[in-house]
Amino acid sequence: MLRNKFEQQWSVLQHKANEVVNRVRDRHIRLAVTGLSRSGKTAFITALVNQLEHAAIDGRLPLWDAQRQGRILGARRVPQQNLHIPTFAYERGLDSLFGDPPAWPEPTRGVAEVRLEIRYRTRHPLRRHLGEISTLYVDLVDYPGEWLLDLPLLDLSYEQWSEQVEQQLRRPELQQLATAWLEPRWQAEQAFEEKPASELAMRYTDYLHACKRELGLHLIQPGRFVLPGEFAGAPLLQFVPWVWDKPAGEPADGTLYATFKQRFEQYKQHLVQGFYEQHFAGFDRQIVLVDCLQPLNAGAASFGDMQQAIARIMESFAYGKSNWWRRLFSPRIDKLLFVASKADHVTPEQHGPLVSLLQHLVSSGRGQARFEGIETECLALAAIKATEVGKGQANGREFPAIRGTSLDGEPLLLFPGEVPSQIPPAQWWQNQGFDFQAFRPLPMSAHQALPHIRLDAALEFLLGDHLE
Missing domain, CATH: 3.40.50.300 (P-loop containing nucleotide triphosphate hydrolases)
Structure with a gap:
């Protein structure tokens, strides 16, 4: 047993030495x-x-x-x-x-x-x-790049992050998607219960997925909620930002607010900081x-x-x-x-x-x-x-085109449009004719x-x- 332990330690030292030489x-x-x-x-x-x-x-x-x-x-x-x-x-x-x-x-x-x-x-x-x-x-x-979006959370308290989310919810399209997790109104001092809290976190996660799917948004936090990896289902991913009535003072341990705050801090320490240090x-x-x-x-x-x-x-x-x-x-x-x-x-x-x-x-x-x-x-x-690069014709005129097969198996020949060479101004969106299509591999x-x-x-x- 002692010999096996020595061999394991020697293998680790050899690996580290090889890494240094390389x-x-x-x-x-x-x-x-x-x-x-x-x-x-x-x-x-x-x-x-x-x-x-x-x-x-x-x-x-x-x-x-x-x-x-x-x-x-x-x-x-x-x-x-x-x-x-x-x-x-x-x-x-x-x-x-x-x-x-x-x-x-x-x-x-x-x-x-x-x-x-x-x-x-x-x-x-x-x-x-x-x-x-x-x-x-x-x-x-x-x-996933979404995990990098979590790194700024290291500089935020639970209260600051919750305030950021509350400001985002002033956008009507986000508020509409958030209805399922915003109602009913939760109380900061109410006792934490595992089942309703995990269901609330699940509805918040569904909201984040809807922001990506229906609105095409990328700035999703916490990123691990939509791409949890090996932490899927862990209590570490079961909290939400606090956007209801703020507590009068510091809620006691065991309350809903205090538990969410603790999980937010653990999320930052173990997942966000841990990812940075490990990878x-x-x-x-x-x-x-x-x-x-x-x-x-x-x-x-x-x-x-x-x-x-x-x-x-x-x-x-x-x-x-x-x-x-x-x-x-x-x-x-x-x-x-x-x-x-x-x-x-x-x-x-x-x-x-x-x-x-x-x-x-x-x-x-x-x-x-x-x-x-x-x-x-x-x-x-x-x-x-x-x-493949191709040519199309319309109204007797030739235009540059690409040829491929859609994800549904339909043959396509099209000109998707002109890509703006800089960040598009407001008027570009009113008149743009860009039509990006997804293709299956050749x-x-x-x-x-x-x-x-x-x-x-x-x-x-x-x-x-x-x-x-």
């Missing part, structure tokens, strides 16, 4: 992928793994220098080091994409991880002394996916809410130049990539305005990142291409790399300097 030699990088719901995180990671696995045999990645120069020898998935994190469901995603009919992978609902080993020929003069062939380990970590603070590089198209479809309120949500996400990043010495002790994000996803859902000449719109959306946070010495980039890409061969648009540019930005 970081010193720039052989290990943790790439975090996030974005709000339906921004394409799962498709992005599936495509990234697929492209890396095919890079040495049939890669179509001309914007990725190491692959274009023939220095990539291969890549493979290897067992991940963090055994407490669920493994990203890569094979299941491919099964969906190669199905009949093809379908998008099921989105992940919590943190998931996959580790890749990339072997390449180095051209770095110092590394060549250790051998021409080098290895880079890449951990891809998928987590977020350890990322080296970050990809933020933004679906600019659906909010343009949904209207000014949805787009404005998405803009605020992105601003909140930008406030969440802990920046700091990630040189090899600092990474030994406190890894920090040193590159930040913003991606306008689903670029194949508009015609090619709209990709420039799409990037420009994204740049305007993230301008304040991007400026702060660059001030801190962090390298940033904005790209429009399609991780998995779902349309039929694909399981023996070839997935079709994409500019995924190689993302690989070059994120990994290029580590593959010299």
Whole structure:
């Protein structure tokens, strides 16, 4: 028994030593992928793994220098080091994409991880002394952007958060959706009872889902209520903001108000702060996916809410130049990539305005990142291409179009409209003719790399300097 314990401790020490050596030699990088719901995180990671696995045999990645120069020898998935994190469901995603009919992978609902080993020929003069062939380990970590929206809660008391929600409920459309949990009026001093309190929390959660589904809102708090992960059904997620009559003093323990306040504080400590310490603070590089198209479809309120949500996400990043010495002790994000996803859902000449719109959306946070010495980039890409470029005709005139298949199986040929190159003014919403449609994936061969648009540019930005 003592020997087994010693062997376990020795294994842990060996793992930590290997991590240190890999970081010193720039052989290990943790790439975090996030974005709000339906921004394409799962498709992005599936495509990234697929492209890396095919890079040495049939890669179509001309914007990725190491692959274009023939220095990539291969890549493979290897067992991940963090055994407490669920493994990203890569094979299941491919099964969906190669199905009949093809379908998008099921989105992940919590943190998931996959580790890749990339072997390449180095051209770095110092590394060549250790051998021409080098290895880079890449951990891809998928987590919901909604969880980042909770980080500002760390600076709020239960009373302050409740006041924020109460102000939001002054909007008629939100108040209408909230009727089910606002009535009846609850009393702060009434005794806490588990069953009615959990039912109230469930109605509040339904309200948050309705805000996303019916109004297209993104700024949802607490984020774990709609994406609970492994905490689904836990009492930690069973509280609501207090928007009824305020207590005259500090309610006693055991009252409804006091219990909700305690759970709010525990939520911040165990889930919000815990997520930051366990995952977020350890990322080296970050990809933020933004679906600019659906909010343009949904209207000014949805787009404005998405803009605020992105601003909140930008406030969440802990920046700091990630040189090899600092990474030994406190890894920090040193590159930040913003991606306008689903670029194949508009015609090619709209990709420039799409990037420009994204740049305007993230301008304040991007400026702060660059001030801190962090390298940033904005790209429009399609991780998995779902349309083909075509031409349409109307009234005897030809117009640019995209061709694909709707999620319902209907063939489509359309021009979705012009993407604004900056934040749309009020009058744009009165006259806009934007008609974003969702497409199913194109039929694909399981023996070839997935079709994409500019995924190689993302690989070059994120990994290029580590593959010299």
